[in-house]
Amino acid sequence: MKTFGEYLKGQGASDELYSVLMTLKDASSEISEAVRVADKGEAGTENIYGEQQLAIDVLSDKILQGMMKGNSFVGVIASEELPDEMSVGDGEYGVCYDPLDGYSLVDVNLAVGSIFGIYKTKSFVGVKGDEQLASMIAVYGPSTTLILTVGKGVVKFMMDDDGEFILREDEIRVDEGKMFAPGNLRACASRQDYFDLVSFWCKEKYTLRYSGGMVPDINQILLKGKGIFSYPGYGDVPDGKLRLLFECAPMSFLMEQAGGASTDGKIRIMDKEVERLDQRTPIFIGSKDEVKRCEEYLSS
Numbered sequence: 555m556k557t558f559g560e561y562l563k564g565q566g567a568s569d570e571l572y573s574v575l576m577t578l579k580d581a582s583s584e585i586s587e588a589v590r591v592a593d594k595g596e597a598g599t600e601n602i603y604g605e606q607q608l609a610i611d612v613l614s615d616k617i618l619q620g621m622m623k624g625n626s627f628v629g630v631i632a633s634e635e636l637p638d639e640m641s642v643g644d645g646e647y648g649v650c651y652d653p654l655d656g657y658s659l660v661d662v663n664l665a666v667g668s669i670f671g672i673y674k675t676k677s678f679v680g681v682k683g684d685e686q687l688a689s690m691i692a693v694y695g696p697s698t699t700l701i702l703t704v705g706k707g708v709v710k711f712m713m714d715d716d717g718e719f720i721l722r723e724d725e726i727r728v729d730e731g732k733m734f735a736p737g738n739l740r741a742c743a744s745r746q747d748y749f750d751l752v753s754f755w756c757k758e759k760y761t762l763r764y765s766g767g768m769v770p771d772i773n774q775i776l777l778k779g780k781g782i783f784s785y786p787g788y789g790d791v792p793d794g795k796l797r798l799l800f801e802c803a804p805m806s807f808l809m810e811q812a813g814g815a816s817t818d819g820k821i822r823i824m825d826k827e828v829e830r831l832d833q834r835t836p837i838f839i840g841s842k843d844e845v846k847r848c849e850e851y852l853s854s
């Protein structure tokens with residue numbers, strides 16, 4: 555069975571992209587270990603050894619920062635945990651990431667994950683999701699898996715007992731099916747269009763699959779090959795809470811490569827320009843026909 559590196563070589567990945575993705579794979583292994591064993595205390599407290607306690611998200615970001623700075627092909631990084639993008643060398647590649655999305659779910663022993671977007675850029679301001687060379691999610695659940703696209707479909711790797719990531723699915727496809735992950739249901743209180751859309755899914759007896767973690771929730775749609783994840787805005791948060799650069803663009807690249815779609819309700823997510831690193835966007839992502847339904851309901 556193919557390893558992560560063998561798959562990349564087989565896909566003709568450049569030496570630079572190969573190196574960057576291998577580094578992200580290694581970082582995911584370290585974060586997976588940290589999630590399983592690190593104290594889950596809050597940042598600023600001290601652990602039993604008198605060491606500065608790092609919240610698990612801060613620790614995950616430190617792991618990634620350290621490894622990105624050690625890769626000469628990476629020139630700029632942006633983390634959801636950092637206030638701005640950071641130059642880390644002369645490399646041509648930019649890596650943006652959410653080091654541990656939904657990290658508060660770790661406290662209640664639910665699955666969490668990391669989200670990565672890889673570009674050839676000197677700055678993330680002005681990029682569009684369509685410019686991604688690769689995107690990947692690491693899922694820290696009962697097993698640790700990587701879901702990857704380098705623009706030639708979507709594949710899944712699972713970490714084995716030796717810490718090696720082995721190819722387990724080589725053609726992930728998303729078709730249609732009655733499964734929904736309706737986020738931000740509080741918007742139903744003031745948005746009749748979203749209330750009507752959620753009501754449709756309920757009346758049609760869709761299976762509810764929503765954990766509060768974007769990574770496991772969208773991972774489920776990819777692996778089950780069906781479904782829709784929604785997270786609208788409303789009132790004084792018209793763009794919702796999910797970030798275009800760190801969460802929605804990488805997820806949209808994966809979903810489109812698997813034959814699905816992703817929109818903000820009007821515009822394809824991968825067409826949206828990143829104007830600010832912390833820019834939020836509503837997102838409706840999953841099966842093509844479900845995304846189309848969302849656009850129809852939300853235009854009313």
Ligand code: P6P
Nearest residue numbers: 655656657737738766767768769
């Ligand atoms: P809510 C986790 O905090 C997160 O950023 C995503 O992973 C998740 O999809 C969303 O927020 C959940 O938001 O409003 O349901 O708590």
